[in-house]
Amino acid sequence: MKSILRIVSDARELWPLYVGIIVGAVLTTATTLLMPFLIAEATQVVVDMATGKRAASAMPLVWLAVWLLVVMVVNSLVTNVTGYWGDIMSMRVRRILSHNYFDKLLRLPQRWYDAQLTGSIISKLDRSIHTVVQFLQVFANSFFTTILTVVVVLVVAGLHSPWLALLLVVIYPTFVWLTAITSRRWQVWEKEKNEHFDVAGGRFAEVVSQLRVVKSFTTERSELEHFDRHYDEAVALTATQSRFWHFMDVARRGALDVVFFGIYLIIFVATAKGSFTVGSMVLLIQLIQIAKAPVTSMSYYVDTMQRAITGSTEYYKVMDVEEEPLHPLTEGAAAIEWSDGDTVVAFDDVSFGYDEDQLVLEDINLSIRRGERVAFVGESGGGKSTLVNLVMKLYSPTSGQVRVLGHDVTTVPTAALRRQVGVVFQDASLFSGTIRENLHYGDPTADDDALREALRRSNALGFVDQLPDGLDTQIGERGVKLSGGQKQRIAVARAMLKDAPILILDEATSALDTKAERQVQAGLEELMEGRTALIIAHRLSTISAVDRIVTLRNGTIDEVGSPAELAQTNGIYAQLLALQASDSAAGRKILKRFGLIA
Numbered sequence: 097m098k099s100i101l102r103i104v105s106d107a108r109e110l111w112p113l114y115v116g117i118i119v120g121a122v123l124t125t126a127t128t129l130l131m132p133f134l135i136a137e138a139t140q141v142v143v144d145m146a147t148g149k150r151a152a153s154a155m156p157l158v159w160l161a162v163w164l165l166v167v168m169v170v171n172s173l174v175t176n177v178t179g180y181w182g183d184i185m186s187m188r189v190r191r192i193l194s195h196n197y198f199d200k201l202l203r204l205p206q207r208w209y210d211a212q213l214t215g216s217i218i219s220k221l222d223r224s225i226h227t228v229v230q231f232l233q234v235f236a237n238s239f240f241t242t243i244l245t246v247v248v249v250l251v252v253a254g255l256h257s258p259w260l261a262l263l264l265v266v267i268y269p270t271f272v273w274l275t276a277i278t279s280r281r282w283q284v285w286e287k288e289k290n291e292h293f294d295v296a297g298g299r300f301a302e303v304v305s306q307l308r309v310v311k312s313f314t315t316e317r318s319e320l321e322h323f324d325r326h327y328d329e330a331v332a333l334t335a336t337q338s339r340f341w342h343f344m345d346v347a348r349r350g351a352l353d354v355v356f357f358g359i360y361l362i363i364f365v366a367t368a369k370g371s372f373t374v375g376s377m378v379l380l381i382q383l384i385q386i387a388k389a390p391v392t393s394m395s396y397y398v399d400t401m402q403r404a405i406t407g408s409t410e411y412y413k414v415m416d417v418e419e420e421p422l423h424p425l426t427e428g429a430a431a432i433e434w435s436d437g438d439t440v441v442a443f444d445d446v447s448f449g450y451d452e453d454q455l456v457l458e459d460i461n462l463s464i465r466r467g468e469r470v471a472f473v474g475e476s477g478g479g480k481s482t483l484v485n486l487v488m489k490l491y492s493p494t495s496g497q498v499r500v501l502g503h504d505v506t507t508v509p510t511a512a513l514r515r516q517v518g519v520v521f522q523d524a525s526l527f528s529g530t531i532r533e534n535l536h537y538g539d540p541t542a543d544d545d546a547l548r549e550a551l552r553r554s555n556a557l558g559f560v561d562q563l564p565d566g567l568d569t570q571i572g573e574r575g576v577k578l579s580g581g582q583k584q585r586i587a588v589a590r591a592m593l594k595d596a597p598i599l600i601l602d603e604a605t606s607a608l609d610t611k612a613e614r615q616v617q618a619g620l621e622e623l624m625e626g627r628t629a630l631i632i633a634h635r636l637s638t639i640s641a642v643d644r645i646v647t648l649r650n651g652t653i654d655e656v657g658s659p660a661e662l663a664q665t666n667g668i669y670a671q672l673l674a675l676q677a678s679d680s681a682a683g684r685k686i687l688k689r690f691g692l693i694a
Contacts, residue, residue: 100401100408103228107192113185120178125244127171129252132382134164140375186233193225197414205420206490210450213298214305220294220410227407231400242389242397249387256380257366263359264387271348275398278344282399285337286406289330296326305574341399359384420510421492432512435502439463440598440628441487446496448482455494456482457651464628471631471639473669474648480632484600487630488517500598518596518627520620522603524583526575531560532567534575534586538593550592554619556585581615588619599629636672645669 104114138160144150201217246268254261303310303319310319363384367377441464449455457479464470472480485491486498489505498505505513518538526534535547542550547567551557559582563569575583591599601620631642639645640659647654647668655667662669 100228100231100404102412103189103193103408106196107189109192110185110188113181113188116181117178117185120174120181121241121244123174124171124178124241125248127167127174128241128245128386129248129383130167131164131171132379132386134160134167135382136375136379138164139378140373143374182233182235186229189232190225190229193228193411194221197221197225197411200415200417200419203419204417206485207450208417213294213302215298215301216294217414218301219297220414223290223293224407224411227400227403228411231404234397234400246387249383252383253380256372256376257362259362260359260380263355263362267352267355271352272398274344274348278341279398279402282337282341283402283406285333286403289333289337290406290410292326292330292333296323299323356384356388421506432503432508434516437502438465439499440466440468440501441630442497442499443483443486444497444499446486446493446498448479448486448491448494450491452494455651457486460496460653462646462653462656464630466628467626468644469624469629469631469642470644470646471642472646472648473639473672478648479651480648481602484602484630484632487598487600488519489513515594516596517598517600518591518594518623519600519602520584520587520591520623522632524575524580524587526571526578526583526586528571528573530565530568530570531563531586534571535567535590535593538590539595542593546593547589550589551585553592553622554585554589555615555622556582556589556619559585581611584616585619588616588623592623597627599624599627601629601631603632639669 138157141150141156141160150156246264250261250264253264299319299322303323310316360381363372363377363380366372367374372380441462443460443462446457446460447455448457460483472483474480482491486493487500487505489510492506500508500513501516503513527537532547535550536542538550539546544567548557551560560566560569569577571577575586578586601624629642631639643658644656645659645662646656647662649668655662655665655669657665659669663673664670
């Protein structure tokens with residue numbers, strides 16, 4: 097329940113709606129309960145007229161009918177106004193929770209995402225917020241009104257007979273207690289079901305995003321079977337869960353029926369003995385009927401609340417994850433004085449491991465000078481990308497220090513650091529939308545002239561001008577409507593617009609054919625002009641044009657030197673050159689392992 101209260105606190109800006117709903121609930125309860133009093137009074141008037149205790153005049157009944165109409169109209173009006181406020185409140189809560197969740201995801205470190213499935217993250221968001229909003233809607237539209245109604249019925253029943261009040265007092269806590277006991281087992285099954293939904297949803301998102309791979313390997317059937325298995329497990333759990341819940345509900349309702357039998361018996365016998373008038377009997381029967389509905393609905397209320405508690409607990413499990421330090425969404429806009437010295441990037445005794453007991457990099461010492469082009473060569477998984485990820489502060493070193501332009505990356509504002517770094521990934525990583533929108537990722541303020549100049553320099557203007565809508569062409573999810581080379585040239589133009597002094601090329605052309613590679617490489621040469629470039633090795637021909645090569649072996653630096661120097665040392669680079677020249681099958685296999693051929 098703490099998590100539900102926490103959500104209300106997080107959405108405390110909605111307090112006017114909370115107050116309005118509470119006031120509306122009070123008025124709804126008052127008008128709902130006033131109707132039985134008016135009907136009871138009309139019944140008593142008719143009985144008195146029939147027995148000669150009151151003169152036969154229709155006016156008292158007419159006025160009672162008029163008042164009953166007024167009360168019903170007010171009840172309808174207040175109920176719908178309160179319902180409207182409840183709908184608005186729940187949707188605004190949904191907006192607040194969704195905003196906070198997305199905001200939190202943007203602040204979380206890359207390490208957290210490494211252990212998550214994208215589909216699972218989305219599934220948790222949908223499920224958690226849906227259950228919370230559903231509970232708030234129920235609370236606003238009926239639950240609070242129900243509680244007030246029960247209290248008033250208890251008071252009125254107590255004034256007529258302490259036995260009636262006692263039976264009613266016993267019903268509610270007993271029923272809620274039994275339902276809560278049932279719900280404990282229900283939550284265990286619900287958690288297991290949610291785990292199946294998350295795994296199935298995560299796989300679903302992966303398959304949809306990589307459908308070409310699935311189709312090319314004709315694994316549609318196995319993927320569907322994998323998906324169905326989790327839903328079959330969820331169905332089986334639901335059968336067990338529902339069978340238990342409804343069995344217990346029959347037992348609860350059976351006990352409830354016995355208690356209400358006793359209540360009606362007391363009312364009927366007391367009226368027959370003259371302890372209650374006919375009007376009082378009508379009043380009490382209507383009030384008991386009003387009070388009976390909340391009890392029979394208690395299972396639904398508790399079920400909705402339990403789902404909300406489970407959902408909100410999952411929600412806050414994510415919200416309480418430790419955030420990336422000095423994140424752009426939390427840090428101030430403090431100006432950083434970057435060093436203008438010769439050293440741009442430095443690794444001082446840096447070690448790093450994704451797991452504490454297994455280091456990917458160990459004792460890395462390296463300085464990269466201003467304007468220098470440095471290529472990193474090593475086996476796939478050998479730590480090349482990890483090195484540049486440390487420069488971008490996507491991860492923090494396990495030990496040692498990474499310095500950029502004179503500052504330890506762990507101590508400077510993340511946004512300020514990343515403004516100094518431009519990146520072109522192996523996967524162009526474009527977004528759905530237009531070419532213009534993707535280019536504005538590099539510089540949101542760039543006008544069309546600046547965009548076209550960046551496209552020209554990246555060797556992309558020719559194909560963009562041939563597209564039906566030019567810069568406003570929709571490129572589909574992840575740029576699916578463009579070829580690999582076209583996407584990469586857009587990514588190069590985007591990096592040009594960012595105009596950062598440090599450039600990271602993470603295997604930017606390794607996935608392209610020869611023609612596309614030449615087109616992209618021409619753009620990369622423009623992009624690297626006047627910048628310090630850290631290049632994850634792709635083609636050996638490209639590496640030969642850099643200032644220095646750093647070879648990595650088992651997570652440590654093996655050699656550092658110019659291409660000409662390392663070609664003579666019989667080290668990794670020299671061996672790779674020899675293997676390329678031999679063009680043997682074994683040689684090609686090794687080159688592929690180093691990511692130097694496709």
